[in-house]
Amino acid sequence: MKINTNDPADLSAQIAKAIRDAIIAGQLIIDERLPSEQELAEQFQVSRPTVREALKRLAAQSLIRTQRGAFGGAFVNRIQYQDAYSQHVTTSTLLLSMNDVSFDVACEARFAMERACAPMACARRTADHLATMRAEIHRQSQPGLSDESWCASDVTFHRAFVDAAGNPVMSYQLAGAVEAMQPLMNMITFTARSREKIIDLHGRIADAVETQSPDTCDQLLDELATYTAELAANVLTARANRDAER
Amino acid sequence: MKINTNDPADLSAQIAKAIRDAIIAGQLIIDERLPSEQELAEQFQVSRPTVREALKRLAAQSLIRTQRGAFGGAFVNRIQYQDAYSQHVTTSTLLLSMNDVSFDVACEARFAMERACAPMACARRTADHLATMRAEIHRQSQPGLSDESWCASDVTFHRAFVDAAGNPVMSYQLAGAVEAMQPLMNMITFTARSREKIIDLHGRIADAVETQSPDTCDQLLDELATYTAELAANVLTARANRDAER
DNA sequence: TAATTTTCATTTGTCAGACATTTAAAAGTC
DNA sequence: GACTTTTAAATGTCTGACAAATGAAAATTA
Numbered sequence: 001m002k003i004n005t006n007d008p009a010d011l012s013a014q015i016a017k018a019i020r021d022a023i024i025a026g027q028l029i030i031d032e033r034l035p036s037e038q039e040l041a042e043q044f045q046v047s048r049p050t051v052r053e054a055l056k057r058l059a060a061q062s063l064i065r066t067q068r069g070a071f072g073g074a075f076v077n078r079i080q081y082q083d084a085y086s087q088h089v090t091t092s093t094l095l096l097s098m099n100d101v102s103f104d105v106a107c108e109a110r111f112a113m114e115r116a117c118a119p120m121a122c123a124r125r126t127a128d129h130l131a132t133m134r135a136e137i138h139r140q141s142q143p144g145l146s147d148e149s150w151c152a153s154d155v156t157f158h159r160a161f162v163d164a165a166g167n168p169v170m171s172y173q174l175a176g177a178v179e180a181m182q183p184l185m186n187m188i189t190f191t192a193r194s195r196e197k198i199i200d201l202h203g204r205i206a207d208a209v210e211t212q213s214p215d216t217c218d219q220l221l222d223e224l225a226t227y228t229a230e231l232a233a234n235v236l237t238a239r240a241n242r243d244a245e246r
Numbered sequence: 247m248k249i250n251t252n253d254p255a256d257l258s259a260q261i262a263k264a265i266r267d268a269i270i271a272g273q274l275i276i277d278e279r280l281p282s283e284q285e286l287a288e289q290f291q292v293s294r295p296t297v298r299e300a301l302k303r304l305a306a307q308s309l310i311r312t313q314r315g316a317f318g319g320a321f322v323n324r325i326q327y328q329d330a331y332s333q334h335v336t337t338s339t340l341l342l343s344m345n346d347v348s349f350d351v352a353c354e355a356r357f358a359m360e361r362a363c364a365p366m367a368c369a370r371r372t373a374d375h376l377a378t379m380r381a382e383i384h385r386q387s388q389p390g391l392s393d394e395s396w397c398a399s400d401v402t403f404h405r406a407f408v409d410a411a412g413n414p415v416m417s418y419q420l421a422g423a424v425e426a427m428q429p430l431m432n433m434i435t436f437t438a439r440s441r442e443k444i445i446d447l448h449g450r451i452a453d454a455v456e457t458q459s460p461d462t463c464d465q466l467l468d469e470l471a472t473y474t475a476e477l478a479a480n481v482l483t484a485r486a487n488r489d490a491e492r
Numbered sequence: 493t494a495a496t497t498t499t500c501a502t503t504t505g506t507c508a509g510a511c512a513t514t515t516a517a518a519a520g521t522c
Numbered sequence: 523g524a525c526t527t528t529t530a531a532a533t534g535t536c537t538g539a540c541a542a543a544t545g546a547a548a549a550t551t552a
Contacts, residue, residue: 010533010534011534012534012535016306030344036504037503047536048537050534050535053302054302056299056306057303062337063340067543067544068505069504069542070501070543070544071503071545072503072543072544072545073502073504078344079337079341079344079345084338084341090266091308091325091333092330092418092419093270094325095327095418099326099327105415106415108413108415108416109415109419110415112362112363113362115362116358116359167351167354167355167358169342169354169355169356170358173359173419173422176334176419177419258506282532284532293506293507294507295505296507312534313515313533314513314514314515316516316517316530316531317515317516318514318515318531318532319533
């Protein structure tokens, strides 16, 4: 595990990369203890603060965890679904919101991936998943629900749908697509009329999942995707007109 | 932007969280300069090394970039597809390899998501995508190709297929599913016979994309998924038998 | 002897202060 | 005006120190 002396990057970044590569390559196995900060400092010929900065970089990626005390230290961490999940959502959300990703592109990706869940969700859905979906549909039909809460409920509904597929890897991968859309959805104005239509579609999707009709489910998701894109297009048109008036 | 004094986490973790939340909430916009390390230290009532550790955590997530010199500092970073991509691949790879995710589950998720690309890939593929796919098929048919190179070529082929869908969000999301499978694929022994069958399927998938036949494409991906899972099952059976003999 | 308490060494967490290096604006020079 | 030099500000790195946590080992006690 050595650092490249020609690398222009910060020492802490180089050290972090060296350790990260060792973990990915399997040279450091799960729960293995890294040398103490003092020892690492000597190995890499740097000071302890520099080593610490490197370790914090790795901790931020959930690659290691640290423990204080006599037999403490830095340990190679077993990445949990939850850690990976939240990291993925954060990165995806920022990626979409910071790069002016068009609503259409994000929407297309999201619904294409969700439709991939349809057959599995229909085949494996449990009562729990159905109950969550129905509960969110009920929440959505409550009058006076704020736009923000509406979008949050929408995300919960779709997460339940994805989880119904019973494949944790799928749930993890889809998380980025589904949750990262929320800020983009927040830009849409959901009138009572549009909410009604979406609620109706949600209800029919839940029905299709319950009756295990993947084709119907697929078709309804397509309809929902089209309608959502339409709503977004209207917002954009209205905004363009308003800007043109000025 | 304040830190919770009841939080048991490290100060640097708390500070990183506070700044991260501010970025996510849009309180800090792209390319905005954060206060200097000295000023942050005063704001949060901690020392400069602690602030630096927090900033390194954020840098590890590509949330900020730093620049030395007068008028330098830490700036909110616009997350690029490439940054998000490599982070996603790293996390996904470790998640799969560290958690004994069954081959079936990962394989199912990957091919389900790839099949979601089929209609888009058929509709939008360019000559470049087709050329990359053909080139990898050619590479795969070379005798004496190492197992590792074979798997790498397989990943490149599938990436080209996904990219053909012409949706960068899709490419980003799929990256985790496709590339993270590579270490799992490396455990499979690809005999000349099994390679031949896969090459044939790859060729027919490329044909289907070229002739824009999404249904054929879908079906071929399904076949490939089934065959891959079969190969993996054989490896597992053989391994179980060998272990039983001992 | 067995159980409990205390001590202690080790390690991470945090701090203070210093110097090196980089960078671009500002001042000076031709 | 164009070029060079100076300078101030910021990050990068180092040294040394102390605080806090933690589990092992030693000491104490029943």
